Structure formats: structure tokens, C-alpha cells
Amino acid sequence: MQPLFQHEDTERAVAIFEVLNADGGIGWRRSSLYQNAPDPFRTLISAMLSPRTDRESNRIAVENLFALAQTPEMMSQLDYETILEAIAPVTYAENKARYVPLLSAQIAEWGEVPADRDRLMTLPGVGWKVALLTLWVAYGLAPEICVDVHVARIGKRLGLVKPTTQQPQKVSQELMQIVPKEIWGPWNPTMVYHGRTICFPSRPNCAQCPIYDLCERIGVKR
Ligand code: SF4
Incomplete structure (x- = not known):
């Protein structure tokens, strides 16, 4: 052929x-894409918030969020209104605010951000592009x-x-x-x-x- x-x-x-x-x-x-990268959890949250959002708005939202909670366990305990206020600069903030605690709870249960595209794509708010972005920025992997x-x-x-x-x-x-x-x-x-x-x-x-x-x-x- x-x-x-x-x-x-x-x-x-x-x-x-x-x-x-x-x-x-x-x-x-890779570290130029996300401030403080490559912390895998922060990278994952940042990537999940990034679709249709400019870089500066994304940076502000991530900083706001991580000022409130630094670990998946802490993040999973935040209430919806608090998250929504923190990530207000990003596009589709209402939907993404719902994903944050669900995604965080799953990462807390797993104990790590998986370096695996298919597992990442089972997380709320994580599609193909966000999974690939996370793999590259956090782990240097590009399947x-x-x-x-x-x-x-x-x-x-x-x-x-x-x-x-x-x-x-x-x-x-x-x-x-x-x-x-x-x-x-x-x-x-x-x-x-x-x-x-x-x-x-x-x-x-x-x-x-x-x-x-x-x-x-x-x-x-x-
Ligand atoms: S189309 Fe884009 S990549 Fe091609 S020459 Fe123009 S600016 Fe450069």
C-alpha cells in the first residue's frame, strides 16, 4: 500500500x-507550561482546568485552588462554592468545579496520579487531550x-x-x-x-x- x-x-x-x-x-x-510543574497532581488539575482557557487565567485559578488545598485528600473536601470562586477565571468553571473534588477523591484513593492514558481518562473531566497533556508535563511521556x-x-x-x-x-x-x-x-x-x-x-x-x-x-x- x-x-x-x-x-x-x-x-x-x-x-x-x-x-x-x-x-x-x-x-x-515542560516546566515552562505549568508553574511549579511537574508535580503530577497539580499538573493534572491544571490540565483539567485548561480547556478553552488562556494560560494566565489558568495559572490564577490553579494558584487560588492550591492556596486552599495542597493534597488530593484536602482538595476532595472542598465544597462546590469555594471551588467555584477559586477557579472563576477559567471557562466552564461550573462544570470544572464539580470535577475537582471527584477527581481529587479518586486520586486520593489511588494514592498517585497514574502515568497511564486510559486510567487518566476514567477520571471526571479528563478526556483524551487532558490525559496526554498530563502525561507529557508530569511524566515526560507521549504515547x-x-x-x-x-x-x-x-x-x-x-x-x-x-x-x-x-x-x-x-x-x-x-x-x-x-x-x-x-x-x-x-x-x-x-x-x-x-x-x-x-x-x-x-x-x-x-x-x-x-x-x-x-x-x-x-x-x-x-
Ligand atoms: S502559515 Fe503559519 S507556519 Fe506557515 S508561513 Fe504562515 S505563519 Fe508560518
Whole structure:
């Protein structure tokens, strides 16, 4: 069967990664993503609160919460109103406030944050992306490429992901056919950083982009 992508795409993906990490690399600095990381429980809570929330709001919410309770046992005892007030800066705070004590109680029962994607995904509020994020930040493990809006959008513009692919898991599968396994973990933070600083959703700053020559700019208005 004809491979979906050709070898030169792997070389191009590696070159893209190397250029974007040329200064030492946000992608390799797991601890830069979460303050005080990699404490696994704090990382898990932070990742669970992070969907659709900007980094600063997430940081404030996590700090508020951990000022009230530092262990899973203590966190599981907090009441809903107290949690809601602490995590008010994040999006969907009402739902996430319900998850916090349930998730904490389960971690207290297990005695640790499991370094296992499938077990993490049994926790309240923890889906595929949050589980992968937790594994990478807390333990440096990357069984798959974690895909969010930045990873998907930039992957398509680069021509590494088909423009029609929608589901994050399918985007991840396409990328994993090209991107070498050693950089699956830092691929997400590398693209998130690039998406926040250069390759913006509506107006990518192609003129200033360090990977301009490596990018096919699929779907980008010239
Ligand atoms: S050249 Fe433009 S579209 Fe391609 S990665 Fe850079 S900013 Fe994004």
C-alpha cells in the first residue's frame, strides 16, 4: 500500500521542529507550561482546568485552588462554592468545579496520579487531550501527539495534515505518520507557542515566520 505521506515530509517536520526550537525551545521545557510543574497532581488539575482557557487565567485559578488545598485528600473536601470562586477565571468553571473534588477523591484513593492514558481518562473531566497533556508535563511521556486547535490549524497550513481532517485523534494519527516519535511530546507545546506568537488563527504573520520556507501555507490567503 502506498504510504500516506512521503519521507521528505518527515525531514520537513523535523526541520520545522528544529527551527522553532532553535533558541533552546519552549517545546522541551515542560516546566515552562505549568508553574511549579511537574508535580503530577497539580499538573493534572491544571490540565483539567485548561480547556478553552488562556494560560494566565489558568495559572490564577490553579494558584487560588492550591492556596486552599495542597493534597488530593484536602482538595476532595472542598465544597462546590469555594471551588467555584477559586477557579472563576477559567471557562466552564461550573462544570470544572464539580470535577475537582471527584477527581481529587479518586486520586486520593489511588494514592498517585497514574502515568497511564486510559486510567487518566476514567477520571471526571479528563478526556483524551487532558490525559496526554498530563502525561507529557508530569511524566515526560507521549504515547500520542496531543492535538489542540493550534496543532491542528498549523499542521494543515504546513501541509502535514489533510485540510479535511477534523477529529483531533485523526489529526494526531496523520501527524504521527510523519513526525518522529522522539518529538511527539514537545510537538504540541512547540505548535501552541508558534500559534500564539506567529501563526495566528485569522491572520498568520507569515512575513515574520521562521519556517516560511518550510511551510506550504495551505489555505492561507496570499
Ligand atoms: S508561513 Fe504562515 S502559515 Fe506557515 S507556519 Fe508560518 S505563519 Fe503559519
